[in-house]
Amino acid sequence: MASSKLAERVATAARRQALTLTETAAVRIRNLLQQRQRPFLKLGVKARGCNGLSYTLNYADEKGKFDELIEDKGVKILIDPKALMHVIGTKMDFVDDKLRSEFIFINPNSKGQCGCGESFMTTSSTEAAKAGGSS
C-alpha cells in the first residue's frame, strides 16, 4: 500500500516534470481556454521546418487514450504521445511584445534550433529521419 502510494507520487512527479509552464505562459493559456471555453490545449510535434521538428498547438476537447495530461499552475495541457519523448523536460514560456507574441519552448532535448525556435532537432528525431520517416 505504501509502495503503491509512493509509485503514484513518483508517477505524478514525473508527469509534472514532463512539461513545465512559466507564469506568463500559464496566464496566457488560462485566458485562451477561458475565452474559447475549451478544456485543454494539446501540444504536439510534426516533422517539418528547417531543422527536423516543429511544435504544434491546438485546442482539444477531450483527452485521447494515450495523451499525457499535464497540470501546472492550474492549467491543463495534453501532450500527444508521439511528441512526448521529444518534449519531455521542456519549459513553455510566452513572450509578448508589440511586434509579436508567441509561445516559446525551452527544450533540453533540442540539439539545434531554428532562429525563431520553431524548428528543432533531437537525437531521436535525427535517428527517425535517418530511418526514413518521422512521426
Add this chain to the structure above:
Amino acid sequence: MQSSSRSLIQRVGPIISARIRYNSRLLSSTSSSAYVVKETSPSSSFTQDEEYVQLSDNCVKRMKELQADEAKEKMLRLSIEAGGCSGFQYNFALEEKPNNDDRIFERDGVKLVVDTISLGFVKGATVDYVEELIRSGFQVAENPSAVGGCSCKSSFMVK
C-alpha cells in the same frame, strides 16, 4: 564535370549580373527595367520598373492598432540580417525616423520602411500579420527573392 560547372555559372551568373545592374541603377538616375516585377494588387504609385514591398490588409490593420497606443507616428521597419537556419532572416522593428538610405512604402496611412540593401532581398514581397494559436506577428510572405526557408518564415535563402 564540365556540365556541373556550366550550370553553376548559369545559376550564379544571373545573380551577379542582376546585382551589377541594380548597383548601376543606384548610381545613375535613369532606370531601365532589368527585372520583371510581378504585379499583384494594383497600386497607382508603383510601376513595373520600381522595386516595391507591399503591405497586406492584416498588416495595415495591426499597424493601426499599434499606432493607437503610440504618441508619435511609428513606422514598421523591415530589415535583413544574416542568420537563421537558412542564411538570412527578417527583422521587424518600430521606428520614428527614417535614415538616408531608406525607402518608404505607404498604404492607408501606414508606413513600411526598408533600407536599400535589404530592399534588394525583399523587393516584390508582401508583409503580412499572421495570428495563430502558437504565435502571432509580422511575417514576410511571398518573397520572390527567397527560396526555401524556415516554416515559421523568419529565415530564408536567396535564389
